[in-house]
Amino acid sequence: MLLAIAAMALASPARCEDGLNIDKSFGSVSGWDVGFSKSVGGCLAAATYRDRTTVWFGFAGDKPSAYIAFTNPRWASVEVDGQYDMQLVMGRTRWNGQFFGFERSNEKGVFSANLKTEFMVELAESGGVAVFLNRNRIAALSLDGSRRALEAVLSCQKAFMTAQTDSRRDGPTETKPKRNAKSSGTGFYVSGNGHIVTNNHVIAECSAINVMPPGGTAVSATLVAKDKTNDLAILKTSSTPAAVPGLRNQMRLGEAVYVFGFPLTGILSTSGNFTAGAITATTGTEDDTRLAQISAPVQPGNSGGPLLDKYGNVIGVIVSKLNALNVAAATKDIPQNVNFAIKSSIAANFLDSSGVVANGAVSTRELPPEAIADLAKSFTVQVLCN
Numbered sequence: 001m002l003l004a005i006a007a008m009a010l011a012s013p014a015r016c017e018d019g020l021n022i023d024k025s026f027g028s029v030s031g032w033d034v035g036f037s038k039s040v041g042g043c044l045a046a047a048t049y050r051d052r053t054t055v056w057f058g059f060a061g062d063k064p065s066a067y068i069a070f071t072n073p074r075w076a077s078v079e080v081d082g083q084y085d086m087q088l089v090m091g092r093t094r095w096n097g098q099f100f101g102f103e104r105s106n107e108k109g110v111f112s113a114n115l116k117t118e119f120m121v122e123l124a125e126s127g128g129v130a131v132f133l134n135r136n137r138i139a140a141l142s143l144d145g146s147r148r149a150l151e152a153v154l155s156c157q158k159a160f161m162t163a164q165t166d167s168r169r170d171g172p173t174e175t176k177p178k179r180n181a182k183s184s185g186t187g188f189y190v191s192g193n194g195h196i197v198t199n200n201h202v203i204a205e206c207s208a209i210n211v212m213p214p215g216g217t218a219v220s221a222t223l224v225a226k227d228k229t230n231d232l233a234i235l236k237t238s239s240t241p242a243a244v245p246g247l248r249n250q251m252r253l254g255e256a257v258y259v260f261g262f263p264l265t266g267i268l269s270t271s272g273n274f275t276a277g278a279i280t281a282t283t284g285t286e287d288d289t290r291l292a293q294i295s296a297p298v299q300p301g302n303s304g305g306p307l308l309d310k311y312g313n314v315i316g317v318i319v320s321k322l323n324a325l326n327v328a329a330a331t332k333d334i335p336q337n338v339n340f341a342i343k344s345s346i347a348a349n350f351l352d353s354s355g356v357v358a359n360g361a362v363s364t365r366e367l368p369p370e371a372i373a374d375l376a377k378s379f380t381v382q383v384l385c386n
Contacts, residue, residue, distance in 0.1 A: 020056055020069060020104050020111075022046065029152045029183065029205075030145025036156065043156035045149040053139045055129075057120060057150070059157045060113070066120045069102075070131060070139060071109030078108040086110065086133050090126035095119070124150040125299065147300035148183050155183075186261035186305030187211060188314065189241035189379045190351060190358040196235040197347055198304030198383050199319055200226045203233050206385035211237055214271045214377045218384060225354040230290060230342060231319055232350050233304075235383070242378040245306065246362030248313035249345040251292055255279050258369065259296045259318060260376035261305030272380065273299075274373040277339075284340050291340045292316055298339045304383060307341040311363040312375045316341030 022035035022044065032045040037058070044058025056069040078084075082101035087094055099110035123129060124146040131139040185202030189195065196211060203209055203223060212218040221235040259275045277296025284291025294307065298318055307316030320340050351358050367375070 020044075020046075020071070020109075026152070026156060030148045032145055032149035032152075034149060034152045034156065043153045045146075045153050047145075047149075049139075049141055051139065053141060054107075054109075055141060055143075057123070058153055065113060066115040066117055067111065067113040068115060068120070068123070069109050069111040071104060071107045072139075073107040075108045075138075078103075078110065080108070084110055084133060086112075086131065087135075088123070089130040089132065090123055090128070093122065093126070120150060121299075151183050151300055183385045184262060184301055185303040185383045185385070186301065186318070187235060187381050187383045188304075188306040188376075189244055189381070190247070190347075190360065191356060192240060192244055192359055194237040194239050194241070195224065195351075195356050195358075196221065196237065196381060196383075197317060197351070198233050198235060199317065200228055200231045200233045202304045202383050203235070203385055208386040209235060210384040210386070211235065211239075211381040212384060213381050221383075224356065225350070227350050230346050230350065232317065232342065232347060234351065234354055234356055243375060244358075244360035245308075245375075245379055246313045246360040247344045247348050247358050248309060248311075248315050248362050249343075249348065251279055251282060251309070251315050251343070253279055253282055256310050257294055257296055257315070258308040258310075258372050258376070259294075259298055259302060259305060260308065260373065260380050261298070261302035261318065262382040263299030263301035270382075272377055272382075273302075274369075274376065276369060280338075290342060290346050291319070292343055294339050294341055296339065301382075306376060306380060307344075308372055308376060310366050310372070312367050312372050313362050314347075314360075315344050317344070317347055 021037055022033055023038045025033060025035040027034065032047045034045045036043050040060040042059040044056060046054055046056045048054040052074060053070055053072045059066055078101040080101050080103050084099045084101065086099045087096050097112050099112045102109055102111055124143060126143065128142045130137055185198055187196040187198035190197050209221045210218040211221045219237050219239055221237045224234040224236045226233040255278065257277055257279055260272055263273055275297045277294050279292055280295050281293035283289050284293060302318045305318045306314045307318055309315050319342050348358060
């Protein structure tokens with residue numbers, strides 16, 4: 001469990017009231033304000049909810065460690081520098097940690113530092129968090145969009161650290177992170193002419209799009225068509241792929257499936273990640289026939305990637321995972337491994353209506369998982385949004 005590796009701060013953080021401010025904003029990412037804090041010396045994201053609670057997370061220090069904070073102008077009873085044993089409930093994960101009280105502007109809050117990056121990833125992946133103090137719930141917050149916000153913060157922090165390194169090497173210069181915080185997803189070739197399918201939400205906020213194969217060089221891509229309703233987009237590059245997968249339109253309940261993509265940019269392998277699972281339902285939420293439910297693990301950055309069968313054919317496009325906390329609040333039970341893919345038949349219709357010919361041949365020769373992974377690497381790309 002990630003709980004065991006989330007190391008807590010042993011002393012109260014210095015001057016949180018000055019540090020928790022976005023001094024240089026890089027804009028909004030899925031409802032989260034992302035920017036840079038001069039006082040903390042790192043990048044952070046913040047979102048305020050209807051109950052006036054603000055969630056803050058980011059990185060601080062020369063050797064940056066992660067922190068999280070919750071503030072609310074109604075929390076008058078919080079004592080500055082007071083120590084609080086709090087519990088964060090994220091799905092089935094219950095994390096106990098020590099927080100410190102602080103004050104900023106007209107509100108008070110609690111703050112915990114020296115967290116492992118892996119803990120922040122699990123928090124963002126959970127889709128929501130319930131905050132308990134002395135067994136009393138003080139906040140229950142959806143974390144919709146936090147995955148993309150965390151990716152943006154990580155990209156910002158990487159740029160900041162690079163600028164610091166360049167400054168120390170080249171002499172005194174003004175340290176500035178790049179303004180264009182990146183987000184990323186996955187896509188896959190569907191034609192030998194360089195056409196790529198991905199999710200619309202991956203490229204919806206892009207001013208420029210690049211795609212990069214595993215271990216390769218990024219090339220520019222142009223948007224050919226998008227389908228907001230079905231969350232699909234077609235890109236075009238000048239590259240010729242090493243392989244083009246067949247699009248198989250049928251799927252069977254229980255059949256083995258595989259996912260290849262580029263999740264959690266800046267944390268996991270840049271050469272791509274391969275996971276396995278099964279078709280657990282042939283429809284999505286509320287019997288949505290456009291979707292299939294799968295048990296193969298997916299993470300932020302997998303969006304738009306291929307869902308593969310045991311022959312190496314594409315049978316779906318990865319699109320989402322269920323918000324476990326919202327479901328738990330409604331049903332009093334917590335779903336596990338509930339992820340979704342858009343069926344390849346929907347993608348094929350979109351390609352056809354857009355005048356793009358998917359020219360991969362459907363295979364009927366069963367392959368071992370390691371061969372499927374190698375094949376997926378030959379036609380899957382990371383989609384980089386600037």
